[in-house]
C-alpha cells in the first residue's frame with residue numbers, strides 16, 4: 001500500500017469514484033465496497049469543472065467519468081475534450097493517487113499483433129485523441145489503465161444492445177473485421193483493486209479480458225449463452241459505415257505483469273448471470 005497517503009487513524013481508505021452512474025463506476029462501487037466510498041455521478045460532479053467540496057480529502061480517486069460516445073466525438077471534439085482532458089486534469093488536481101481509464105482506441109490497429117504498454121499510440125478518432133491527451137494530464141501519481149470493449153449489466157453497451165435486438169429481430173448485421181478483447185466491468189473493477197493494492201508502480205497498464213474475437217463472434221456468443229434464436233450476418237466496417245474510424249486489431253496485452261483477467265466468454269457469462277438472463 002506504499003502509494004497511499006498515510007491515514008493516521010488507520011481508518012478505511014477514503015475513495016472517490018467519478019462517473020459513478022456509468023457501467024464501470026457502478027462496478028467499482030461494488031469492488032471497493034470495503035473502502036469509505038463517495039461515488040459521484042454527473043449531478044454530483046461535472047468533471048469539466050473543479051471538484052465540489054468533499055467530506056474528506058480522498059486517499060484514492062477512481063476516475064471513470066468520460067465522454068464515451070465515439071461517433072459523437074467526431075461531431076463535437078471539443079465537447080469530448082472538455083469531459084476527457086479537462087476532466088482528468090481536474091481529477092488529478094485533487095492530489096490523491098489516481099486511477100484513470102484509457103482505451104485501445106489510442107492505437108491505430110495497424111500493428112497486426114497485440115499491443116503492449118510500450119507500443120506507440122496513434123489514435124485515429126477524436127475520442128482516441130482526447131483519451132491520449134487525458135493520459136498525459138493524469139500526472140505522475142496515476143495508474144493509467146487501458147482497457148477495451150467494456151460491457152456490464154448496466155448502461156449502454158454491446159451486450160445489452162444485442163440482448164434487445166436479438167429478441168426483436170431474426171437477424172442482426174455485425175462487424176466482423178475488428179478484433180479486440182470484450183472486457184466485463186466486474187472483472188476490470190476487481191483487477192483495479194488488485195493493482196492499487198499491489199506494489200505495482202504508477203504508469204500505463206493494459207488490463208483487458210483474456211482471449212479475443214470480432215464483434216460478430218461476440219454477438220453469436222451472446223445469443224448462444226442467452227439462448228436467443230437470432231442469426232448474425234457478418235459485415236465489414238465499411239458496410240456498417242460508422243462515423244469514427246476504429247482500429248482493425250486492438251488486442252491489449254501486458255508486458256509488465258498487469259493483473260490477468262478471465263476470458264471474455266467467462267465475463268459474458270458473469271454479466272448475463274448478473275442481468276438474470
Ligand SMILES: NC(=O)c1ccc[n+]([C@@H]2O[C@H](COP(=O)([O-])OP(=O)(O)OC[C@H]3O[C@@H](n4cnc5c(N)ncnc54)[C@H](OP(=O)(O)O)[C@@H]3O)[C@@H](O)[C@H]2O)c1
Pocket residue numbers: 018019020021022023024025041042045046047048063064065066067068082083087100101102103104131146147148149150151155156
Ligand atoms: N466503454 C468502453 O468500451 C471503454 C473502453 C475502454 C476504455 N473506456 C473508458 O473507461 C471509462 C469508463 O467507461 P464506461 O464504459 O463506464 O462509460 P459510461 O458507461 O459511458 O460511463 C461514463 C459516465 O461518465 C459520465 N460523464 C460524462 N461526461 C461527464 C462529465 N462531464 N462529468 C461527469 N460525468 C460525466 C456519464 O454520464 P452521462 O450518462 O450523464 O453522460 C457516464 O455516467 C472511461 O474513461 C472510458 O473512456 C471505456
